[in-house]
Amino acid sequence: MADFDAIVVGAGCAGSVAAYELASAGKSVLMVERGNYAGAKNMTGGRIYSHSLKKVFPNFEQEAPLERRVVTERVSLMSPDANLTIGFRSDEMLKEGQDSYTVLRGPFDQWLASKAEEAGAEAIYGIAVESLLKDGSGKVTGVRAAEDEISAEVVILCDGVNSLLTAEAVGFKTPEPHTMAVGIKQVIELPSAVVTDRILAVSDDEGAAWLFAGDATHGHIGGGFMYTNRDSISLGIVATISDLMANSSTPIYQMLEDLKRHPSVAPLIRGGKVVEHSGHMVPEGGFDMMPDMVGDGVLLAGESAMMCVNLGYQVRGMDYAIAAGQMAGIEAAKALDNGNTSKAGLMGYQQALEDSFVLKDLRQFRRFPHFMESTSRIFNEYPALARDVMNEMFVCDGTPVKPLRKSVMPLVKQVGLLNIVKDVRGGVSAL
Ligand SMILES: Cc1cc2nc3c(=O)[nH]c(=O)nc-3n(C[C@H](O)[C@H](O)[C@H](O)COP(=O)(O)OP(=O)(O)OC[C@H]3O[C@@H](n4cnc5c(N)ncnc54)[C@H](O)[C@@H]3O)c2cc1C
Structure with a gap:
């Protein structure tokens, strides 16, 4: 018999939620975190979109250590000597489940881990999982940490973007620098x-x-x-x-x-x-860089499975990690109930991800990383164009004013009208 029903590696957004769900379903869970406390080594921008957190903890607003609710969005095209900013606020983005909060990961992750521990998960901190245990057939059967071997029916890897374990678990190859x-x-x-x-x-x-x-x-x-x-x-x-x-x-x-x-x-x-x-x-490579998320005796959730999207105006990873952690915990508990934690027995997790916004979003935006990579004008010519157009509109120096179309068109031509049309079309089709 295994030491635990489940071992969760990492006490970040995905890990603590996976452990919380498993413990809430009455399973014995060990959560192993290399930091001296949850959040000690974690980093985000960061703003968390609340919808997935709300599904796990409907009253999180009252108990989580949130910083501020985001009421104002700003996006800027910045050149060295100027900055064009679009500001936005709306009632719509403040509705429950559509709002977002700034967080600092130290206090936030400690709160999230405390929820898993309160639900009954055991947690050890300050110890890194070094490798996975496998049986003769290659099924993951536990972890090796601090010279101990600890066995489990299922292992959930929530060890983040720099996972050293996903290669062993599902054969994930080191990502390329452009991703x-x-x-x-x-x-x-x-x-x-x-x-x-x-x-x-x-x-x-x-x-x-x-x-x-x-x-x-x-x-x-x-x-x-x-x-x-x-x-x-x-x-x-x-x-x-x-x-x-x-x-x-x-x-x-x-x-x-x-x-x-x-x-x-x-x-x-x-x-x-x-x-x-x-x-x-x-x-940043999106859907095309994602590894398999299910292996024999093992699941991957959050950034260990590269679940992150950066669209320039929106950066998301924490809401995906929380949603995936929840699905991993729920589906692992079901597989444990069915007495089958083989790859086939754990495929409910894959299906849950497919049916959810997590994989739908990542698929939707799969062309966006390539668009960003191949459209350097976003980072150079467009901020300069925005500055020059704004200068035409706002600078008055007593010389006779030209019609706007005459002053702006040469600026547009410098970048190339066709380039602009191409980039707008490219951006729209990648989003
Ligand atoms: C600069 C920056 C800005 C970002 N901005 C945003 C933002 O504004 N909004 C947003 O939603 N997302 C943002 N993200 C992405 C977001 O932070 C991540 O997607 C999210 O933290 C992933 O959660 P996770 O639980 O998968 O991994 P993590 O939060 O990284 O947690 C992984 C955990 O595993 C532990 N661990 C690792 N290896 C081992 C091991 N071998 N043994 C034991 N424990 C281990 C780590 O110590 C860590 O606690 C940003 C990321 C960065 C870097």
Whole structure:
């Protein structure tokens, strides 16, 4: 008999929810986390879309350590000397289950892990799973950690983007550099009233999300992000590794320092104190880089299965990880009830993912990574075009004004009307 019904590797968004579901179904569960506590090593931008969390914890608003509810969205085309920003707020995006919250992963992940432990899951922290145990047929039968061998009927890998175990579990190959990005972030502390005033919010519960394309990454594939927490601002950059390696002479940490000095960002963080600095990988290859999510005796959920989408105006991974963790926990419990945790017995998880927004979204956006990679104008020419057009509209110097079409058309021609049409069509068909 196995030591546990299930072992969950990793106490991030996916892992704690998978462990919570299994324990709630009365299964014996061990959750193994390499950090000294849940969230110790985790990073996000970050804003969590609430819908999947609400399905697991309907009252999460009352108990989770949320920072601010996002009431304002901003997206910018940034050039070194200018910034065109679209701001958006609506009642629709604030409706229950459609809203989103900024979070800091330290407190958030500890809360999520505590829910799994309260439900009956056992958790050990500060120990990394080194490898998987397998029987003679190749079925995963447990894990090896800290020189111990612990057996289970099913193992759920929720060990994130840099998983060392997915190769063993399902033969996943190391991703190529053009499918991976690197993200860095600083948390900059400021009094909560100052944060509130600077984003023109009316209370300390209201927050803003802001994404930048263009000069934030010095014109390289990627972008900048800013999220307001209760008494801090999370500011960072995500940039594609292959582009950085081949084409950038500026290291990413310098790009972040330059972003902090940009005239559109500097006033927001003025007087703030950097209290945290972190870096992490981001899977950006989308559906086409995903591994098998079901193996013999093993399931993959969250970023260990590359469940992440970056659309430039929307970055999502946590809601996918939570939804996948929930499905993995529920379907593993069913397979345990049926006494069959072979690959065939666990296929309910694959079906649940297929029927859900998780795989539907990832399929929907499968062409987007290629579009971003092949459309460098988004990061260079378009921010410059936006600046030049806006300058034509807003700069008055006493010289006779030309009709707008005459001043704008030469600017458009510089980029090429056909290129613009092609890129708009490409973007629309990839979204
Ligand atoms: C810069 C950046 C910005 C982002 N912004 C957003 C955003 O705004 N919104 C959003 O929804 N998503 C965002 N994401 C993506 C999001 O953070 C991830 O998709 C999400 O955290 C994935 O959750 P997970 O549970 O799969 O993995 P993780 O949260 O990474 O958890 C994996 C856990 O496994 C543990 N672990 C790893 N290996 C082992 C091992 N061998 N043994 C034991 N434990 C192990 C780790 O310590 C960790 O606790 C961002 C990511 C980055 C890097």
